[in-house]
Amino acid sequence: MADTMTAKQRHECMSRIHSNNTGPEITLRYSLWHHGFRYRVNDKRLPGTPDIVLSKYRTAIFIHGCFWHGHKGCKFYIVPKTNTGFWTAKITRNQERDQEVWRQLEAKGWSVIIVWQCQLKKANLEETIRRVEAEILQNGKRYQAAKEERKDSRLAYQQEQKTRKERELALKEELKRH
Ligand SMILES: [Zn+2]
Numbered sequence: 001m002a003d004t005m006t007a008k009q010r011h012e013c014m015s016r017i018h019s020n021n022t023g024p025e026i027t028l029r030y031s032l033w034h035h036g037f038r039y040r041v042n043d044k045r046l047p048g049t050p051d052i053v054l055s056k057y058r059t060a061i062f063i064h065g066c067f068w069h070g071h072k073g074c075k076f077y078i079v080p081k082t083n084t085g086f087w088t089a090k091i092t093r094n095q096e097r098d099q100e101v102w103r104q105l106e107a108k109g110w111s112v113i114i115v116w117q118c119q120l121k122k123a124n125l126e127e128t129i130r131r132v133e134a135e136i137l138q139n140g141k142r143y144q145a146a147k148e149e150r151k152d153s154r155l156a157y158q159q160e161q162k163t164r165k166e167r168e169l170a171l172k173e174e175l176k177r178h
Helices: 007-018 023-034 084-107 122-177
Strands: 052-054 059-064 111-116
Touching: 023 052, 023 122, 059 084, 059 122, 084 111, 111 122
Parallel strands: 059 111
Antiparallel strands: 052 059
């Protein structure tokens, strides 16, 4: 896509993207809070410092600037005509880092939701909030189910150990008698 932004516009656009407290992001957070979702913001304890972390649902949300993270097919992802190689390399590095963070979080059992900045534009905000909340609930269900499964297999293991011990004791008693 062609670059139509002036240097000044680009500077403004980028500094906005770097700020974590843009209006739409706050609207998303308020909406989550209002609907009973509890979260932490910019949690440094998790890989990639996710923007929003919902421990109960084991879900990490990242709000990605369309330019910096290279939102494919998005009109806000326009590689500048000058220094194209520099920008492309920079954005590719960000994307690789994003994928690595995603991989690390999933390895720890976290679900990741990506919200692109363009999805927080007024016209899309309602729909995005609905989508995000539905995904959080899905993730929560999956997390609970996995927890139950682990609990079940732990109980089954404990039961097995107990039965084995009982059998050993019975055998010892049996041997004593002979
Ligand atoms: Zn976008």
